[in-house]
Amino acid sequence: MDGSPTLGITGVTGAIGGHVARLLSERGEPLVLLPRDPAKAPELPRAVVRPADYADGNLCERSLEGVETLLMVSGRESERRLDEHRSFIDAAAAAGVRHLVYTSFMGAAPDATFTLARDHFATEEHIKAAGLAYTFLRDCLYADFLEAMVGDDGVLRGPAGNGAAAVVAQADVARCAAAVLLDPAAHAGVTYTLTGPEALTMAQIAHVISAVRGRPVTFHNETVAEAYESRRKWPAPDWQYEAWVSTYTAIAAGEMEHVSDDVETITGRRPMSLKEVLLAR
Incomplete structure (x- = not known):
């Protein structure tokens, strides 16, 4: 594939x-686009699919x-996601990829409260073991998702207590990547924590959504048992329920409250606030 793009x-x-x-396309970069379904790939100049x-x-x-150089966006949530990540990383190493940039999660660790953050840590470790140069982008909870977490009754529910999360805009994560x-x-061997400009409690998040959208939104601090029960209306495997609930318990444990300046360090611009994300949608 001589002469083909080297950025995937x-x-x-x-x-x-x-x-x-x-x-990157707007900058004129030649790209290799790597979707599961090539028919759904965006049509961009100087890009091969x-x-x-x-x-x-x-x-x-x-x-x-x-x-x-390869951007590995973490795979869709599934019980086999970690196995699939390892398979892809091994393929990247075998293909001769030199540097892998991976979208991980804030506080990724083997004992993280948020269950999926443990899988992200295991993925990071596999990338290191594969001998690839790496950069890890550990993203906080996406600000873009928060409005969808509000129920039809205008209530944001979860066992988050008074914990706060420094939610980050997907646009800022993309700019960093x-x-x-x-x-x-310049970023080899570095782990960045990507956050917004402030840490917000769930009650504060509800207030921001309410103010921007002009409709009442409130936060109800569920118990862990209530959280599992309220989510049973959506059929799902046990690992998925654990992931949903532990998102909130990780916030309660203070594991998403750190505000980092890494977005501004990488991009040179201040990260978007939740209010700005909502107004831009």
């Missing part, structure tokens, strides 16, 4: 990967041939 991006049909691809299903290591190895991909050597 996964998740291009989603919010983060798609935004990164557009940002190759299929990449994280669970299919052989396919990914072929599609990654010639790619030197694009900047790192343009100069990977």
Whole structure:
């Protein structure tokens, strides 16, 4: 694949990967777009599209041939996500990828309260073990998702107590990823924590949504038992219920409250607030 682009991006049909691809395309960068379904890939100048299903290591190895710097957007939530991540990382190493930029989660650790943050930590460790140069973007909870967490009755529910979260805009995560991909050597071996400009309690988040949307939104601090029960109306496997509820218990434990200046350090611009995210939608 001589002469082909050496910069690869996964998740291009989603919010983060798609935004990164557009940002780099606007700069005239040649790209390899790596969606699961090539038919859904954005049409961008100087971009080639190759299929990449994280669970299919052989396919990914072929599609990654010639790619030197790679954005790995974490895969869709599933019981097998960690296995699929490992398969993709192994394929990247076998294909000769030199630097992998991975969208992880704030506070990723083997004992993190948020269950999926444990999988993110395990993914980070596998990237290191594969011998790849890396940059980890540990994102806080996405500000873009918060409004969708409000029930039809205008209530935001969860066992978050008075804990706060420094929620981050997906647009800021994308801008950070694009900047790192343009100069990977400057960010090699670095783990960034990407947050918004302030940490907000769930009650404060409800207030911001209410003020911007002009409708009453309140927060109800559920017990853990109430949280599991209220989510049973959506059929899901046990690991999914645990992930949903532990999002809130991690906030209660203070694991998302740290406000970082990494977004501004990487991009040179102040991160968006929740209010700004809502107004931009």
